[in-house]
Amino acid sequence: MDLALLRTFVTVHRAGSFTRAAALLGLSQPAVTSQIRTLERQLGRPLFLREARGVRPTSLGDELAHKMAPHVDALLEITESGLDEDGARHTLHLAGPPEFTALRVLPALTPLVGQGLAVRAAHGMADELFEGLAAGRHDLAITTTRPRGRLLTATPLCDEEHVLVGAPRWAARLGGAAVVRDKGVRSLEHLPVVEVHESLPLVSRYWTAVFDTKPLAAGTVVVPDLRAVLTCVIAGAGIGVLPRYLCGDALDTGEVVDLLDPPVPPLRTYFLVVRAGTLAHPHLARAHEWLLRAAVSW
Template identity: 35%
Template structure:
């Protein structure tokens, strides 16, 4: 078993057919087929089910892909790192983010990378806390943002920012700009994420401190759907202000600060404890900190570094 076989296996699994994988890798299809046969012979079980429409992973193939994806990425990154030592920084960087943070940071960060470091390929991986932790531990991502505090994750965790949540309503809701005591949310129709979502836990904790029960009329884990439901007048939401700046500026949403208590969330940067970040990862994380500082200066967040 060698790196070439594992990379071929990964590409065929992602493409779903030998022909598409051959086009991606610019290699002849028989050469790829031979690599797959050699790997299956070494593993001792079929990794793909062949059919007229392509190739589908078997149960064993799915298990192998899950286990080699991170290590293969790390080996590829190590090779790219050594090759680039004498020149400009280059390589692939995968960064995990929660959807509400991604909607604010992903675009500006990608533009900074493209402008300043054309040799770096950035991949933003969206997910919720459980998946983000698993991906960075397995090496699928190089670093990830998480809701803090996160002291017991067996990761290197660094505080990044604190963000306050605000009450968000439709254009005709009449809320804001005056602050709203959290207790006044009792009985209001609310639009919130489901209970496994980190933002929902923050809102419920604030409701507990205010001594009220929440009236959740609609649940949606998609941030875009949440904003659409609020714009339609189906309820109010508690969201980070930074993530609805565009709709607020356009007059499509209204916001009001929440007080007694103020719902806040801490966001941390987490990295694997046993891997040294590549030059490309270090550069991207530096640009990330610059973007966070810029948003903190604009009043959206409070920086912690």
């Protein structure tokens, strides 16, 4: 079967539109339509249903795409690198929260770097990341906010658990998790708080989820990222709310203590966000799929 037909099929499936697929492939829309019709004739069944705003895959189209896409990507990568005299090196422009990117995402992508992928990482707030994606400055972003509209598409990546932590001396002063559980938020009101922003985003989320109220005190120490929050909490500057992946080692060694163990811990979801249709690029699709597989163990 013609590799060009398979590439067009995978691109249309990812783009959700003949028009967007044509732009990604550098073809005219009639050429894309003709290739899909040729493939449908060869298979004897329709692969897409035409709709007002694009196309929707049939059950056969979905099944074929999920089975076929990784193999088509691999063949295209081999073909393209073989035709490039310099041994084409693709660059992934990635953006996301600095801590999660450094501790989770970049280590997970290291095997792809060893296979020729170059990575450029940036960070910023969700609105900045969405703007960068839309403008083409980023290829893939990790955010804790799902974008609106049809230009960007988001796939849930993983959930992170938030933990209320403090140095052992603060835990001793409070009397332990049982006291905090019995007295509730009143037991914490007099303690200094370490956060990443004056608005106390993590503490406010935790207080709302666990205590059904907002924190009354302002941040005592405000630092630029969550790794600095952990350092300050370990040093005894105050209590803080941190994702478990970030403070897990410090909890295991006793440098910090979990001040409360709520029945339902607060969670935050991370999303992989891309521009619609860009997963037609094999190196981007491969990184996207690689991160989804890695996140299963996060």
